[in-house]
Amino acid sequence: xxxxxxxxxxxxxxxxxxxxxxxxxxxxxxxxxxxxxxxxxxxxxxxxx
Amino acid sequence: xxxxxxxxxxxxxxxxxxxxxxxxxxxxxxxxxxxxxxxxxxxxxxxxxxxxxxxxxxxxxxxxxxxxxxxxxxxxxxxxxxxxxxxxxxxxxxxxxxxxxxxxxxxxxxxxxxxxxxxxxxxxxxxxxxxxxxx
Numbered sequence: 001x002x003x004x005x006x007x008x009x010x011x012x013x014x015x016x017x018x019x020x021x022x023x024x025x026x027x028x029x030x031x032x033x034x035x036x037x038x039x040x041x042x043x044x045x046x047x048x049x
Numbered sequence: 050x051x052x053x054x055x056x057x058x059x060x061x062x063x064x065x066x067x068x069x070x071x072x073x074x075x076x077x078x079x080x081x082x083x084x085x086x087x088x089x090x091x092x093x094x095x096x097x098x099x100x101x102x103x104x105x106x107x108x109x110x111x112x113x114x115x116x117x118x119x120x121x122x123x124x125x126x127x128x129x130x131x132x133x134x135x136x137x138x139x140x141x142x143x144x145x146x147x148x149x150x151x152x153x154x155x156x157x158x159x160x161x162x163x164x165x166x167x168x169x170x171x172x173x174x175x176x177x178x179x180x181x182x183x184x
Contacts, residue, residue: 008112011118012115012120013121014114016118016120024179024180024181025179025181026181027119028119
């Protein structure tokens, strides 16, 4: 899955996915939930605190 | 007409009118001063910036990506906050050096434009170097 595909899936800009990957942005709970659901995973499996 | 398409049309018409107005004044025999050329340049730069921004947003919308999201909103708020804090100092310096301005309108215009440029610059900087735990 490309960054653009994921961005489209969760309804954000591609730049937001880039910043998430780099660990420079902490997403809202809603966005974290959407991303986790896209990959069929739990939030804590996708994001590390 | 979609909002983004209509703003593209608006910006294009504004840029066209600015150029046309400048040429019309110039052809009428009025030689523009340095300040006039500066104002015209600022109008053109603002027009080009607005056009490029709207083109990017329009292209993003065309491929199904939202032009704005939670991060871009956060960047806008942060840039606005920093620009506001900076503008306090900008106005302080403008009033300290008010003797250097030819009239009050130029002084106020310069202050407003400078604040706007600081806001745009900060927005651009944060869009590239955003770090939630550092900025």
